[in-house]
Amino acid sequence: MDATNFLAIDASGLVKHFGDTKAVDGIDLAVPRGMIFAILGPNGAGKTTLMRMLATLTAPDAGRATVMGHDLLASPQDVRASIAMTGQFASLDDDLTGRENLILLARLWGFKGAEARGRADELLARFDLADAANKQVKAYSGGMRRRLDIAASLVVTPGVLFLDEPTTGLDPTARQGVWQMIRTLAAHGATILLTTQYLEEADQLAERIAVIDKGKKIAEGTSRELKAATGSGFLHVALSDPARIGEASALLEARLGATVQRDGDGTALSAMAKTPEAATDALKAMLDAGIQVADFSMGSPSLEEVFFALTSEGSRRDRQVEANR
């Protein structure tokens, strides 16, 4: 099998500008078939624009791509026939019932009368929506709405399923439900490209992750590879006295020569340590300065730490470039 047959998505040099903003600034993407692939990045990184280009909704300013072997620009209609997209905002008609929404899509895909109704009922049963089938979508909860939205993308089994931030705005239980649904789909061989700003989501679901920031891909690999690339040794330190966190942070940064990240509650710090000796040295320096350590550990970075390490590296490089001008 050659590369184009093996890849569900094969994109190179995709660019999209909006005025002066480069929403997507030269992204290459190779997504093998039958895989969950996550595009991870903060708000405004260009994830949605990238996905909209691949789904034929936005024309790229430069670059080329094939989706399931079809060229994005030359044969968009063939691309559309082999994909389905669930956008960030529910792409459903609120006034219609769940069943009517699915029948409409089934008819548009080419199912005739009774077939279309049968397909709709099958999907409603499969997605646990049979009880709500004849309710207007505006009466659905967030979780039900998202399930219907994903069901609507499966009227015909797509070659690639695009999910734009599939769990944004859902409560934790509904999020678990959607994750489980995505895993089940993948277990049946679907290729899924999803965007997310949640590291946990990418870590939980995706076999490969592309990290995107400011329209550029800054890293790609499995979750394990990304963690390894940032350095396997991450020193986590919790302080007894939160007041001295600034001082401790400066000290760690000086000793380890790495960006220090502050954890959520502001009492813990973490930074990459190249060797256990370097970590010991840094801890000793803190103790010598009289900073009490409540707890410390060495371990793999979380994906969150990887992400911040990558994005802060990116912005440091940008600053460097600007300084050299």
Add this chain to the structure above:
Amino acid sequence: MSEVGVTISQAPLRAVERPRAASPFSNALAFGWRAILKFKHVPEQLFDLVMTPIMFTLLFTFVFGGALAGSPGEYLQFFLPGILIQTVIFNSVYSGVGLSTDLGKGLFDRFRSLPIWSLAPFAGLMVGDILRHVIAGLIILTIGLLLGYRPEAGIPGVIGAFALLIAIGFGVGWIFMVLGILIRTPTTVMTFGFTFIFPLVFASNIMVDPATMPDWLRAFVDVNPVSAMTTALRGLMGGGVTLGEIGLALVAPVLLTLILAPVTLLLYRRR
């Protein structure tokens, strides 16, 4: 319904092949079906559509009618065909508002990512519009009949008038399709639409004979397409219409369709 433990069945998901692609006509029918469902689920939209023309009919007939035409009855005879034109044009604004709302919700992103005839969603909107024009027109006509309006040209005249109304609605509709795509806020589409529509409707021969207007205004009224539409509709319902009048009434709808339908498609594809 509980969100807890919601899963899709673990039984193998049936891989479903795409059936033979539906024809553009069948795509358009599916969207037309959606428009009809909207009437079933949101019947109150008709209230928006007919309340303004009903108020206009009642106020103009009974408040101004006597002063303008000697008696409310005579005025109604003059005014009713015009109010039908106004209703259809106002309706088009609402349809642009609806399009802008739909586009904002991401629904059209799904439609655009389907392998269907790309104009099909618009064909569906048009089906909905035509239904709205006919239903609203019939309601206004019924009220007119109750108040004493009599179409001298009889049923054939009324049928001809409704055919012309549909053509007018279809043509004018494109203006608000374009605005609906260009303007992201539905309320802005409404404000913008009415700002543009009000002078066009009032500075016409819908409400009064322009003979008493100042020359500069009468010059505008004479070339206002809304006046040509109203003249033809009066002729159709009251008798004595000429082919020339019908032709003039259709100039604007035909031009609007020829120019704005491709623009609509282009904007929609570029979005």
